[in-house]
Each structure stands twice: as C-alpha cells, then as structure tokens.
Amino acid sequence: MSIWESFKIALSSIWNHKIRSLLTMLGIIIGVAAVIIIVAIGQGAKTEMTDELFSMDKNIVELYYEEDMSEDGMAMMTGEQPELSTADIETLAEVPGVEAVLATNMASGSLLVDDEQVDLEITGVGSEFFSARDIQVVEGRPLNQLDNDGMNRVLMIDTVAKKKLFKDSDEVVGEVVDVNDNPYKIVGVYESPVPEQFRFSENGEALMPRSVVSMMFGTMEIESLAVIANNPERISEIGQEAADTLTEAKGLEEDQGRYAIFDFSEYEKEFNTVITVMTLFIGSIAAISLLVGGIGVMNIMLVSVTERTREIGLRKALGATRGKILLQFLIESITLTSLGGLLGISLAFFVSMLISIFAPINAIVSPLVVLIGVGFSAFIGVIFGILPANKASKLSPIDALRYE
Template sequence: MNIWESFKVALSSIWNHKIRSILTMLGIIIGVAAVIVIVAIGQGAKKQMTDELFSTDKNVVELYFEPIQTEDEMDMFWQEPELTSEDLEFLGSVQGVKSVLATNQGWGSLMINDKQGEMDTITGVDGEYFTARNIQTVEGRPLNDRDNDGLNRVVMIDTVARDKYFKASDDAVGEIIDLNGNPYKIVGVYESPIPEQFRWSENGEMVMPRSVVSMMFGNREIEQLAIIADDPERISEIGMGAAAALTEHKKMEDGQYSIHDFSEYEKEVETVITMMTLFIGSIAAISLLVGGIGVMNIMLVSVTERTREIGLRKALGATRGKILLQFLIESITLTSLGGLIGIGLAAVGALLVTMLSPITAIISPVVVLIGVGFSAFIGIVFGILPANKASKLSPIDALRYE
C-alpha cells in the first residue's frame, strides 16, 4: 500500500466514524483557532499602538542643536546655526525622511469685530506643514509656499478659535483680524489636531507664513526643526540618520544635531504586546495539547478495533514500516483536517473581533502555515505510540483477536 492509498484509507476511516472523528478533532480545532485569533489580535493591537504613538502625523522626530563644549566653555554663550531653505531641501532627500517640518512661534493680542482676545499660540509654517501633519482644512484654503515667499499677511485659525470668535458668523474666511495692531486676512480654517482633553487653552491656535512670524516678532524663520519618518517602526533609526546627515551637511565642528531617543518607547510597546500574546497564546496552546492526547487516545482505540485487519495485512506481506506509516498518515490526516477547520474558524473569529472591537485583527500567513504544520506535527507526535503498537502486533495473535 503506497502513501496515496494509505491517505484514502485514512479518509475512509474518518468518514466512517464521523462523530468520533469530529469530537477527536475538536481540541485541535479550538486550539489552532484560538492561537491564530490571539496572535492576530496581538498583531492588530501592536499595529494600533504603533500607529497611535509613532505613525502618521504623530511620528514626528524633533531635531535640536547640541553644542559640544569643554569644561572651560560651559558658561560661554553659544549660538545655534542658521537654517536655510537649502538645508530643508537636503534634509528632505535623506533616506527614510518622508517630510520636513520647519516652524517658528509667536503670540499676540487679537481684535476681532471690536472683540478683544488673546492668541496664545501662533505657529509659523510653510506649504508642506499641512500635508506632512495630515491636518484637514475645513474652510477656505491652506497656506502655501507663495504665502511664505511673498510675506503675505494671511492667517489660518483652528476650529476652536473659529467657534470662539466667529460662532455667529456663517463663514470666517475673508474676515480681517487685528493682531498686535496689524491687519491679517483669514484664508482658511483647519481642524484642530489636539484632542479636547489635551487642550490647555480655550483660545485656539493660529498659523501664518513662517516668514511673516519672523518679521512680526523679530525671531528666526526656522526655530523648530522636525522630520516625519516614512516607517513608524524605525523612527529612532531614521531620526538619528537625519540628524547625522544634517550635521555633516552643515560641516559643524562645535556641535551636532541630535534627537530624543524613541527606542525605549518602541521596545516597551514591543515587550508589552509580546508578553500579552505569549501569555494568552500559551493558554490557548494547552487546548492543542489536550487535543493531541485525544488523538492518541482515539488512535489507540482504532488500533484495537482493527487488530484483525492488521493481522490480515501482515499475513499478506505488509511490513512493520507499512503498518506504522498507515496509522501515522491517519493520525496526521485527522489533526491536519482539524487544523484547516480551525483556520476557517479563526478567520471568522478575527472578522468578528474587527467588527465588534476597536482593534483590527491581522492574520499573518506565517501563523496560518505554522498552525497547519503544528497540527500535522501533533499528529506525528501523538500518533507514533498507537502506530508503533499496531506495527508490533504478531500476525497470528492479531488474527486470533476477537
């Protein structure tokens, strides 16, 4: 009997004892499904946490100048190097850098329709700011590079400022505001990117061309420099590479550009998710062990039921290896079928988790292959003892068995 015939005999035996086979496979089905779903939830939670902490508009890596001073120079005045548009263009070409954010800051008193107020945060930006930070414009238009290059006296306000100062107005776009005694035209309103619970001011925020902020407050045109990495899982690596590249580009000898190290945060997220997945997954794996024991038990029963069949086959010339292979194939077939059914159940479970919870369960093809392979492995491990018992039966004793 070749392998294909042994496989057909195994399927026939499973089919002839459907209820028993299903009950035997139940532990394997539940175990494989549970392991795949738990790993999928773990992968989904990891991705969600990574996205929340490090991705999209939140994966900003700030670059800052760090002077190199000797002990004799610690009290001496040092000046941060001036950054230019050429430096920003170079930084944008560094591998892994998705966008470059160059901003400056200001603040001032407002006069809007004879109503006085304060603007605690005025951020100077360029045209790339809104795309890089994924900030949505809800009215009017965003600022662009022409506004920055032309020193245009235009501003954008966020939805918080719009609700406070223009709640009674149908459209804030086109309104003229007085900021520190100078008129500015509102060209757009943007959705505030700051969650309500983290807002420290009720006045909202405002952005205007970076060059205008510099002219208005007499500060540098580029005070804060940051990049957005194209891979949220390599924030630290890309940030350090960008800082080193900018330091070399500026040919600095008295200092260097550095970043705040995110590697510890990344490791913490990885550790928490891994520990959760391993802990819960190990519990689910127990059902696989129980299922394997069930397979071994039913295969021992099968050997007992088919003792005369084994004796007849041996009397007709079947070798011990052939008998061993037949029962191993039957055990592997039984557990593999359970594994495949478990994968289907896991797909349904992952879909339900995605629909009913904020986590998107991600089923990895590698985990699916491991599930099937592990199921077959269980069939081999727990099928060896019954198969070995069957192969050792004496033909004469087996034929006499009642």
C-alpha cells in the first residue's frame, strides 16, 4: 500500500467519525491558535512600543555634560557647565557622519488667548530644527534664521495647543497672543512629533526662536545640543565622536568633566529581551494545551486500533507487513494533528485580524511561528501516534481475526 493510499484511508477514517475527530482535534486547534495569537500580540506590542520609545528621532544622539567622577563613583563638582555657542554648532557640523546639529533651549510660559490662560512648554529652536526633526507644518510657515537673528517675537503652536485655545477658529496664523504678558505673533501650526502619552502637558507645546527664549526668559541661548547621524548603523560611534570633539573644543581637561551621549541601544536591547521572555513564557503556558491535545489524539488512536482489530488482522493475513501497519496508523495520527494545526492557524489569523481592528495594537502573525505551528502539530502526531501504531503493528493476524 502506497503512502497516498494510506493518506486517503486516514482522511476516510476522519470523515467517517467527524464529531469524534473534531473533538480530538480541538485541543490541537486551541493550542496552535493560542500560541500563534500570543506571539502575534507580543510581536505587535514589541513593535509598537519600540517605535514609540526608541524609533522617534532614532538617528538623533543627545549630548550632555558629565561631571568628572571621583574614585568612589561620585560626581566631582568642578564648576558650571561650559557655555555653548554657535561656534560649537559649526564645530560639530564638521564631524564626519554628522548630518545636522540641533541646538535648543527650554522655557515655560503662560499663554493668554481672550480670557483663557494655559501653561505651555516652550522650546527654543533654530531653522535646522524643522528639517532635522521632520516637523510637519500644517498651517503657516516654520521659524527661520531671520527670526533668530532678528529676535522676532514670533511663535508656533502645535495642533494640541490650537485645539485647546482656538476651539472656534479655523485660521490662527497671524493671531497675536500674550505669553507672560508680552505679545507674540503666531506664524505657524505644526503636528506634534511627541506621542500623546509622552507629552509633558495636555495643553500642548510651542516653538520660539531660541534667541527670543534666551532674551525673554533669561536662559542660555543653547542649553542642549544633539547631532543627527547620517548612518543609522553608526549612531553610537558618530555620537561619541561628536561628544569627544565638543569636549576637545571646549578645552576640558580630564578632571574638568566631559561631554557624553545618551545611548539608548542598551535600553532597547533590554526592553526587547523583556518582551521576548514574557511572550515565550505566556506562549509556553498556551503550548500546554498542545500537550493535552496530543494526549487526546493518542487516546482516540488507541480506541481506533481496538475498533479496527479485525481489519488489521485481515490486512496482515493478506500480506501487510508490520512496517506498513505502523506507517498506516502514524499517517492517520499525523493527518489528524496536521488538520488540527491548519484549523488552528486559520483561527489564529481570524482572531489576530479582530484584535488589530478592535484593539489598540496591531497583532503581527509571524510566518515562522505559523510554520513552527504546523510542524509542531505534525510532530505531536508522530510522538503520540507511535504507541497506538506500534500496538496495531504487533497484533497477531490470528488473534486479530478472532477478535469480537
């Protein structure tokens, strides 16, 4: 008997006992579906959270001043942070691999529109900020170099602040507002690049020329510097070279502190590891149902061997070898579990689609996990089909034919 004929007999046996076969496959279906769905949710959550936490401005490397460390690991107070200037921006721009340099300062102000007053976080920026950060201007124009050089009292607000302050106005460009009792003209509205859950204020944010922020709020014109690497694969390397260049440009000695970089690559690795471990742990629990399903398959196959004892005896009497009988029942077991695996995959795709539509997460079904699901379900068919198949192959033809 060929493998194809054995496969047809297996399908015929499954079809003739539809309810029993479906109940037997149920454990496999649920197990495979549960594993794929859990891994899909884990992959979706991992991708979404990685994008939100690490992918925003992924090529930007923040530079910061680090105090010199004493032998006991405590920072030595060596004085104030060196004052940054436009010359430092030009120096960093010449570092190989640096595509752009971002210089910013920060302030908080009370913005008054008609009778409504809100507190806003204000970032002082230069003209390079908009192209480097890919800021989407939805109304008006971005701030430019003339605004910085001329210390023009202009500002941009994000869409959150516009919605908060100008509920009844579609056009706000050209409006004059008070910030800390000083008039400023709104020249543009931009889409906030910061995800809602990471915003400091529910009132939104504003951008001003950094020279104006320095003059009106008494801050340094450049409080922080960041560089944008032109190669995502060399972010840390380029950032460290920029930090070393700035340290040298400021003439800092070993005991005077240095400039360093915020490197999120290690945090990203740790985050991905945590998500992976959680997914594997929960997926392992779901995989227990596969084990239960495999036991159910073995139980039904043992029942099938008992029911078909006379058939086995007849086939042996007609010349079927022990190997062919063994192969026949193994094929039936593998067919049963493989069908359950395929149905489980179909269920997993359907549930993942519903999750992506109705839940705030995009469940990502991995092709590798699907292949593993099919392969593992077939593997279960082999493992849990060996005992019933071996029992069937060992039956004596005479005893089998005499079985009632």
